[in-house]
Amino acid sequence: GESVGLHLPTLSVQEGDNSIINCAYSNSASDYFIWYKQESGKGPQFIIDIRSNMDKRQGQRVTVLLNKTVKHLSLQIAATQPGDSAVYFCAESFGNEKLTFGTGTRLTIIP
């Protein structure tokens, strides 16, 4: 069945360093992928998305990479700040009809 999983449940990064959060997906038919950030007590916040016809997309301080060959998705955050501390979820869908979420990675920024 469809599933999305994260390699690491926790990640600690020094402030100012770059961080990389990884995600594996199993449904080769998925054509839309999203990264969300969830802070304590809040709903998931959209960060960046990518469609299967692309392999890289950049936003402000964030880059998403998609490797369809190995069904792998990653989120790179440049120059991490304390406000980046949160749980990050990847999600995938086919036709954007239903999002299937990964288990999440907790990113902690060390001052």
Place this chain on the structure above:
Amino acid sequence: KAGVTQTPRYLIKTRGQQVTLSCSPISGHRSVSWYQQTPGQGLQFLFEYFSETQRNKGNFPGRFSGRQFSNSRSEMNVSTLELGDSALYLCASRAGTSTDTQYFGPGTRLTVL
């Protein structure tokens, strides 16, 4: 533009009771999806409504139901509450087409005692 709003933010119920949660989407958005978030199961899709019709449904028992009104506001109902229904219930809205991003509300924290 105001974001997705959910009411109430917190709710405490006892087993056997029923509960109704409300979601107001971003103005102009016609699609509303509901998710359940628990530490053990993560984020799980419940259902999606578009133009007052259920367009997609997850793998939850019939105790979980929803509806959408003509103004796109949505409600979800859980009947005969069980302890395992304790969770954060999240609502997400999007404009409606398959290329639109889903934006989440802050959630309703439901505790079943």
